[in-house]
Amino acid sequence: MSAGRLGFLMACGGAAVFLCLAIVFLLAIGRPPLTTLAQMALYGFGDSYSFSESLVKATPILLCALAVILPARLGLITVGGEGQLYFGALTGTAVVVAFPDGPAILLLPAMLVAGAAGGAIWSGVAGLLRARCNVNETISTLLMNYIAVLLVNYFIYGPWKDPESLGWPATIPFPAAAIVPTLFGTRVHLGLIAGVVAAVILHVGVTRTRWGIALSVLSGNRKVGVMAGFSFVSQTMLVMAIGGMLAGLAGICETSAIQGRLQAGISTGYGLTGFLVAWLSGQHFLRAVPIAILIGGLIAAGDALQLYSKIPSDSATILQGLLFVAALGASGLAGRWSARHG
Amino acid sequence: MDSQVYITAGSWVAAMLRSSTPLMMVTLGETLTQRVGIVNLGIEGQMLCGACVGFAAAAQTGSPELGLVAGAFAGVSLSLVHAVLCLGCSANQIGSGIAVWTLGLGLTSYFGRAAIGGKVSGLASIAGPDFANVPFVGPILTQLTPVAPLAIALVLFAGFWLYRTRTGLNWRVVGESFDASRALGIRPLLVQAQAIVVGGLLSGFAGAILSVDYTQTWANEMTKGRGFVAVGLVIVARWNPNLVLPVVLLFGLSEAATLRLQAAGLTVSPYLIGCLPYVVCLMCVVIVSLREDRIGGMPAELASVFGRRH
Numbered sequence: 001m002s003a004g005r006l007g008f009l010m011a012c013g014g015a016a017v018f019l020c021l022a023i024v025f026l027l028a029i030g031r032p033p034l035t036t037l038a039q040m041a042l043y044g045f046g047d048s049y050s051f052s053e054s055l056v057k058a059t060p061i062l063l064c065a066l067a068v069i070l071p072a073r074l075g076l077i078t079v080g081g082e083g084q085l086y087f088g089a090l091t092g093t094a095v096v097v098a099f100p101d102g103p104a105i106l107l108l109p110a111m112l113v114a115g116a117a118g119g120a121i122w123s124g125v126a127g128l129l130r131a132r133c134n135v136n137e138t139i140s141t142l143l144m145n146y147i148a149v150l151l152v153n154y155f156i157y158g159p160w161k162d163p164e165s166l167g168w169p170a171t172i173p174f175p176a177a178a179i180v181p182t183l184f185g186t187r188v189h190l191g192l193i194a195g196v197v198a199a200v201i202l203h204v205g206v207t208r209t210r211w212g213i214a215l216s217v218l219s220g221n222r223k224v225g226v227m228a229g230f231s232f233v234s235q236t237m238l239v240m241a242i243g244g245m246l247a248g249l250a251g252i253c254e255t256s257a258i259q260g261r262l263q264a265g266i267s268t269g270y271g272l273t274g275f276l277v278a279w280l281s282g283q284h285f286l287r288a289v290p291i292a293i294l295i296g297g298l299i300a301a302g303d304a305l306q307l308y309s310k311i312p313s314d315s316a317t318i319l320q321g322l323l324f325v326a327a328l329g330a331s332g333l334a335g336r337w338s339a340r341h342g
Numbered sequence: 343m344d345s346q347v348y349i350t351a352g353s354w355v356a357a358m359l360r361s362s363t364p365l366m367m368v369t370l371g372e373t374l375t376q377r378v379g380i381v382n383l384g385i386e387g388q389m390l391c392g393a394c395v396g397f398a399a400a401a402q403t404g405s406p407e408l409g410l411v412a413g414a415f416a417g418v419s420l421s422l423v424h425a426v427l428c429l430g431c432s433a434n435q436i437g438s439g440i441a442v443w444t445l446g447l448g449l450t451s452y453f454g455r456a457a458i459g460g461k462v463s464g465l466a467s468i469a470g471p472d473f474a475n476v477p478f479v480g481p482i483l484t485q486l487t488p489v490a491p492l493a494i495a496l497v498l499f500a501g502f503w504l505y506r507t508r509t510g511l512n513w514r515v516v517g518e519s520f521d522a523s524r525a526l527g528i529r530p531l532l533v534q535a536q537a538i539v540v541g542g543l544l545s546g547f548a549g550a551i552l553s554v555d556y557t558q559t560w561a562n563e564m565t566k567g568r569g570f571v572a573v574g575l576v577i578v579a580r581w582n583p584n585l586v587l588p589v590v591l592l593f594g595l596s597e598a599a600t601l602r603l604q605a606a607g608l609t610v611s612p613y614l615i616g617c618l619p620y621v622v623c624l625m626c627v628v629i630v631s632l633r634e635d636r637i638g639g640m641p642a643e644l645a646s647v648f649g650r651r652h
Contacts, residue, residue, distance in 0.1 A: 133628050135628050136577070138436055139573055142567070143620045150614070151613070151617070153613040154614050157611070157613060158611050272440070312452055316448075317452075319448075321442075321446075321447070324440070325438075328431070328441055333431050
């Protein structure tokens with residue numbers, strides 16, 4: 001069987017298993033499964049408003065997925081999207097809190113650069129620990145997620161708390177000069193375009209340049225890569241920093257365009273969802289774009305179901321878990337099949 | 343005066359043991375799982391499930407013991423997902439662990455909202471209030487519940503079992519070489535499945551201890567990454583159950599110390615203090631990883647999952 005056909009069968013099998021699991025779950029919570037699934041599709045993509053809301057959710061998910069895929073090209077598994085997103089939101093907000101009256105032409109770029117730099121630093125620490133100290137990047141990024149969330153909480157409950165917010169833990173509302181522009185009168189913002197452009201650039205980078213060869217040689221056999229003159233240390237730092245940059249950008253865009261101020265819960269698990277999207281795409285930059293939009297639709301539909309059908313939106317998290325289980329099972333079995341039959 | 347010092351020291355030890363009991367259980371479980379070459383990041387989700395189901399069961403029946411048992415079984419059922427994915431479908435272990443975590447997170451926040459605000463009574467302490475003024479052991483016995491000595495006994499037993507019995511040897515062989523164990527007539531997949539289930543049992547139990555006995559409340563995501571901290575501590579303890587006890591206790595001491603300092607008037611934001619467990623855990627992992635080649639201890643089968651060396 002050709003690789004393409006195996007991949008197709010794997011995707012179909014995974015989707016079928018997911019649908020079965022989803023139906024079992026919906027039956028278990030006493031909802032008519034087919035109607036609810038149809039409703040979800042409608043709430044996710046039924047009209048232009050639902051679609052735009054799905055794109056809003058898809059934006060941070062896509063950026064966080066890219067932050068997982070690029071390190072994966074070097075054989076690194078990071079689960080740090082959430083922490084990088086929060087830390088990027090923190091450093092980006094620092095600029096706004098320091099210069100709330102700055103002109104848009106300076107404030108907006110400075111805020112975005114600071115947010116991206118924050119994410120890059122947070123992820124770069126894990127990269128440095130991996131490259132220099134041989135610390136497993138999965139563990140370090142998982143632990144650093146919790147630290148970043150607590151740091152944001154520290155600032156919004158402490159030094160940056162807006163005295164006029166009547167006890168609500170949040171910074172001052174961002175001035176108009178620090179709001180990321182939105183598109184076509186919807187809540188969809190420039191972050192989405194940044195994500196799609198980044199996906200294309202990274203795809204070209206890893207498939208068409210010397211850099212891409214360096215990554216694939218180093219991830220296949222590090223000794224050969226080092227002998228060929230590639231540096232594992234600097235490549236690790238580079239992919240982690242670029243990944244973190246994108247996740248940090250997601251954080252500051254979410255804070256500025258969607259929330260309008262830094263407050264608790266800027267992300268509802270976008271980092272984790274991004275990890276799921278990266279795996280569903282088979283660590284492929286371009287495939288991540290439509291998958292991120294699909295999963296964004298699932299989450300937006302979860303919110304809508306909570307509003308209209310009183311199904312708690314956590315059901316979307318359960319469905320994500322089931323989707324992940326189905327996809328991992330299918331890809332594992334496909335991998336085993338191709339190992340046995342060449 | 344002297345007896346006062348002993349009583350203070352005793353309550354320190356009690357506080358340290360009380361806060362580290364859940365972590366001890368879950369670290370032991372993950373140590374045993376990783377000893378056979380399986381990494382399970384899903385213990386965070388299993389712990390959450392144990393905490394949620396255990397709390398709900400204890401609140402429904404009014405019996406904390408039943409809650410602990412129910413929590414342990416909830417951990418086992420979620421760990422079966424990891425076993426099926428990793429062993430049955432040859433799925434990636436890290437990915438599968440994150441999937442199990444996601445499931446645990448979603449299921450507990452969905453079904454856990456019914457349990458929010460419920461009331462449970464924790465386990466009775468080992469000794470009644472009459473013992474409170476006995477130097478040193480008094481505060482320990484009156485503040486601790488039986489789960490703390492149980493956790494210590496389990497850790498000691500696991501160390502003995504792993505290094506001194508035939509089945510323990512089998513487990514270690516599976517972790518060192520899957521193929522060699524098969525040649526020896528051990529069924530490695532069966533051993534790995536058992537180890538995942540044991541890890542599920544202990545992590546679910548740990549979660550139930552946390553919600554039923556320690557905090558006596560249920561809140562969303564209440565384990566706050568303790569499962570991931572445990573994965574870090576397994577590395578620090580070099581996959582050796584005998585080292586789990588000192589590592590977890592040192593970790594618990596640092597936590598208890600910050601709580602005491604805070605109580606003594608040190609005014610630092612609770613959010614910054616909350617960072618401490620993760621920072622300490624990460625620093626410990628960095629220190630042992632720097633000396634990785636010299637101290638060794640990693641089961642060889644793990645190297646292909648997450649221990650890639652230079």
